[in-house]
Amino acid sequence: MAQDDNTDVVIVGAGPAALFAVFQLGLYDLRCQLVDSLGSAGGQCAVLYPDKPIYDAPGFPEIDGIELTERLLKQASPFAPVFRYREVVTDFQQTPDARFVTRTDKGAGIRSSIVVLAGGLGPFVPPVGSVSAAEASLEQGLAGQWPLKRSGGAIAVDPERFETSTPGIFAIGDACHYPGKLRLILSGFHEAALMTQAARRICFAGGKTALQYTTSSSRLKDRLGRPADQA
């Protein structure tokens, strides 16, 4: 068997919330591998309404799923995420050093400190609503081994950290539920940002914990490959 891969974060799914999570985690120097059963990025957004206009993405009076996906891919690209398309999670294990091993149907084993469940549509999407397919895929991935607490037909998280009932496993986007949850793309972005703050505190325990801003932090700009002062 091939040797296991190593990364900081395994993300199950490659939809909008997952792609923005790559960007947010990258700002804090956390590298990601994304596992998605589909053949490309975008999740529901690209599968259910590739060229159907979306009117409620903030700052876009009108955009379609394809363009939004392309823009999120470009935004995440400085952090060189590894995409594992047409690959399905078959198993998670926790190692004695409190890391995870995610196994897939392609025989991969990926070691990480954090696992983020971010949708994960199956290859066959029902015509009306994708929730059940997403759920089914997650269930399949989790294989009943992780008794994650559920609510509202999804995985229960706290809206401060977006962590599931198993420490180190997070859920964002349509995979998660909390009081007031809306299945909107814009909420997935917020969830990705708050999850990132909790995840980096796990990965860099004892390190600096101040939030940084891309408009002002030279460290973040450096990671983005942007000039330190462009005003």
Place this chain on the structure above:
Amino acid sequence: MAQDDNTDVVIVGAGPAALFAVFQLGLYDLRCQLVDSLGSAGGQCAVLYPDKPIYDAPGFPEIDGIELTERLLKQASPFAPVFRYREVVTDFQQTPDARFVTRTDKGAGIRSSIVVLAGGLGPFVPPVGSVSAAEASLEQGLAGQWPLKRSGGAIAVDPERFETSTPGIFAIGDACHYPGKLRLILSGFHEAALMTQAARRICFAGGKTALQYTTSSSRLKDRLGRPADQA
């Protein structure tokens, strides 16, 4: 004295969260008037970094405050918000029918069912961080009459409804605080969306409560002035 104006929602502030709130509330047929002490929309975003690149607005690998503001204004434009620039809130009153009257330094009185505190920078912004100016402006507006519960240097809200300790008064964006709060523009968008769901339940008590999607709802598309089926 001039007769009071009537609207559904008074928003204090005209920054990114406020502008996206106009869009979200408009989707549910709620009309807004925005009061801002500045001479134009955009809040901190336009005042503190008008042409400084922002890298963490979801879907925008790079954008400046001016362009983001223009895009949010365009997105909100189908709902024809009323902007009251260079105007400062001097007083709130609650009427016997559980509506609010917001009074300004220009002698305006605006009756509404909902008040949303969404920042509200004063006209003089300190060079480093605008939090204190925003807070001062809010304090000035609130005039100590509304003992809104505070936390984290801002107004405490619950992260399900983004309502303050006074029913019918909400806070979003940098004006609000809750566990895990990040002062990011993208969180302001999420807060605006969840606030809208709570606000419309107050305004249309007993009405339909299902969330609708701009990609599929012909009612929302109609309100946006968009064709019903454009796929």
